[in-house]
Amino acid sequence: MSIEINSQKCVGCGKCRDVCPGTLIALGRDGKAFIRYPRDCWGCTSCLKECPVYAISFFLGADIGGMGGRLHTEKEGDILKWMIERPDGSVTVTEVDTRESNKY
Amino acid sequence: MKSERIKTDILIIGGGTAGCYTAVTAAENSDKQILICEKAHIKRSGCLAAGVNALNAYITEGRTPQDYVDYCVKDAHGIAREDLLLTMSQRLNAVTERLDREGLVILKDEQGKYVARGNRNIKINGENIKPLLAGMAQRHPNVRVLNRVNITDIDVTGNRINGAFGIGIDDGTFYIIEASAVLIATGGAAGLYKPNNPGFSRHKMWYCPFNTGAGYAMGIRHGAEMTTFEMRFIALRCKDTIAPTGTLAQGVGAKQINALGEVYEHKYGLTTSERVYGTTAENSAGRGPCFLRTEGISEQQEQSLLKAYLNMAPSQTLKWLESGELPGKSNVEIEGTEPYIVGGHTASGFWVDTDRATTIQGLYAAGDVAGGAPQKYVTGALAEGEIAAQAMLRYLDGNKPAGISEESAVRHLSEAERFLDGSDSPYSAEQLEEAMQTVMDSYAGGIKTNYRFSEKSLGIAEKRIIQLEGLSDSLRAKDPQELMYIYELRERLTVCKTVIAHLRARKETRWAGFAGNTDHPERDDEHWNVFVNSRFENGRTEIILRSVSKG
Known part of the structure; x- marks a missing residue:
């Protein structure tokens, strides 16, 4: 389980680098963010939520049952949209209103 | 390496849940200078990085703080400090209401009362709880935050704290921080x-993998009294994603079942350790794998679960959706994790008084690093931070900083420079970390042995850990981040030695799910209804037994 940073989309703002609780993300010579220690990711998704251009996605390693799906987030006002994309291209969007509590 | 000397009134090592709230409390009640040193960034560092979906320590309507104390003591099979638990429990609701006022979303009924989940929990949207806490700390002008600075040791002379040493993980600056009081x-x-x-x-583990036992190790090294390291925490989790199971058990009433479909949880009991024990026992008896029975839950329940997990463990929602095996259609497989040392769930940590003062003068502890008070969770860590902040302010009235000697600063700086001297080592911190984990797994009651160990196996573990400590001297780092990994490894090795000494000292099996002593497989209340404490002195871990009643 780890993250992927799309260098085409990355604008090099460094917010993901700042917020990673494991300080695992660095900025490369090209000014783009990359994950320096992919095996050390906890999967907290802090970087996904911080990225202003949604360049980061999260995936499960094959060792814990990952099947090629990817998760990323986008925020619209109070709505946090979680998008899960499967290898066949189908996408499930789950919208969470950040003003609403969990029910469980 | 360039050096920088800083003076402050209060130094807070670690800007997580307890650290941030201590800073808030101290800043609101004084004009003292407060410095938080955090090895990552306080916005998302520590246990709350992903968020939480419930506050697990709250005194619900009709209950009293004493009820919460009684629950914790029972769950810990008697090994818990009532005085610490009570002072914590009395503040749980006030700190919760404070978070509510600060904007934490808490589920309320039509009368505006919090909706309880069971007897002690309330439901929240806690995805943003850490940024919220960090923001509360940062808005005070007398709180300074040094992000990306890893504290490697505290400075103590004559059993009194003088401050700490740290290294900037970006530029390798060596920090000498003098403080009157340290949390x-x-x-x-x-x-x-x-x-x-x-x-x-x-x-992909239950506990924050970046919490490496730094505080325990610093305390142990300087002779602080520690308690109950033999009470390890093992979480019962969703297999692979290591996501929480409580949300399924309490949220939709899912029962623990074995591969034959039989509900087994009542056979073993419902305390945290018994739930783990039952699962291990069913697996050993050939009736595994075990599951939480979620098949048949409504579509609405399923949708709520998908959202709830996104707010605390998004990998579980990803797993459900990418595999197509949604919880209403397929039961969720469960497993026990590897053991952790974590004072917010069990009672391991610094031996403190009701002010959260450790046995080193001027050094305080709060949250998971503080011992004696299990089941503190988020709100308990906040409560302890508040208690410690108030106590430190009282302490500051009569105590000025003693200062850090040049000799001590030079010694700590040279140690760091030696690791960075550019020479080669056949070993890496990663390699020794894996070796340490294999030793602990095989000989000190890891997953491999169903959490069981013997006097003989602990002896092997101790010998190997001491060898690894020796090898760690030869490690070399290419940059400050790698240097941090060397320090973290050495912290873990120090904690491992203490865990082994405690496991060996308690000659009974008290928390069957969390640890099985094969030489002493039964609980023995006549002799072992006591705290096992320790102090590291003259190169040896001395065991001290303390009465439970005296607390």
Whole structure:
């Protein structure tokens, strides 16, 4: 389980680098963010939520049952949209209103 | 390496849950200078990085703080400090209401009362709880935050704290920080034992993998009294994703079932350790794998679960959706994790008084690093931070900083420079970490042995850990981040030695799910209804037994 940073989309703002609780993300010579220690990711998704251009996605390693799906987030006002994309291209969007509590 | 000397009134080591709230309380009640040193960034560092979906320590309507104390003592099978638990419990609701006022979303009924989940929990949207706490700390002008500075040791002379040493993980600046009072809030220790998935997903673990037991190790090194390291925490989790199971058990009433479909949880009991024990026992008897029975839950329940997990453990929602095996259609497989040392769940940590003062003068502890008070969770860590802040302010009235000697500063700086001297080593911190985890897994009651160990196996573990400590002297780092990994490894090795000494000292099996002493497989209340404490002195871990009643 780890993250992927799309260098085409990355604008090099460094917010993901700042917020990673494991300080695992660095900025490369090209000014783009990359994950320096992919095996050390906890999967907290802090970087996904911080990225202003949604360049980061999260995936499960094959060792814990990952099947090629990817998760990323986008925020619209109070709505946090979680998008899960499967290898066949189908996408499930789950919208969470950040003003609403969990029910469980 | 360039050096920088800083003076402050209060130094807070670790800007997690307890650390941030201590800073808030101290800043609101004084004009003292407060410095938080955090090895990552306080916005998302520590246990709350992903968020939480419930506050698990709250006194619900009709209950009293004493009820919460009684529950904790029972769950810990008698090994818990009532005085610490009571002072914590009395503040749980006030700190919750404070978070509510600060904007934490808490589920309320039509009368505006919090909706309870069971007897002690309330439901929240806690995805943003850490940014919220960090924001509360940062808005005070007398709170300074040094992000990306890893504290490597405290400075103590004559059993009195003088401050601490740290290293900037970007530029390698060596910090000498003098303080009148110091709070340790570095959390517990993950990564001592081989994790469930030691390969690519080795950090997909229950506890924050970046909490490496730094605070425990610093205290141990300087002779602080520590308690109950033999009471390890093992979480019962969703297999692979290591996501929480409480949300399924309490949220939709899912029962623990074995591969034959039989509900087994009542056979073994419902305390945290008994739930783990039952699962291990069913697996050993050939009736595994075990599951939480979610089949048949309504579509609405299923949708709520998908959202709830996104707010605390998004990998579980990803797993459900990418596999198509949604919880209403397929039961959720469960497993026990590797053991952790974590004072917010069990009672391991610094031996403190009701002010959260450790046995080193001027050094305080709050949250997962503080012992004696299990089941503190988020709100308990906040309560302890508040208590410690108030106590430190009283302490500051009569105590000025003693200062850090040049000799001590030079010694600590030279140690760091030696690791960075550019020479080669056949070993890496990663390699020795894996070796340590294998030793602990095989000989000190890890997953491999169903959490069981013997006097003989502990002897092997101790010998190997001491060898690894010796090898760690030869490690070399290429940059400050790698240097941090060397320090973290050495912290973990120090904690491992203490865990082994405590496991050996308690000659009974008290928490069957969390540890099985094969030489002493039964609980023995006549002799062992006591705290096992320790102090590291003259190169040896001395065991001290303390009465439970005296607390």
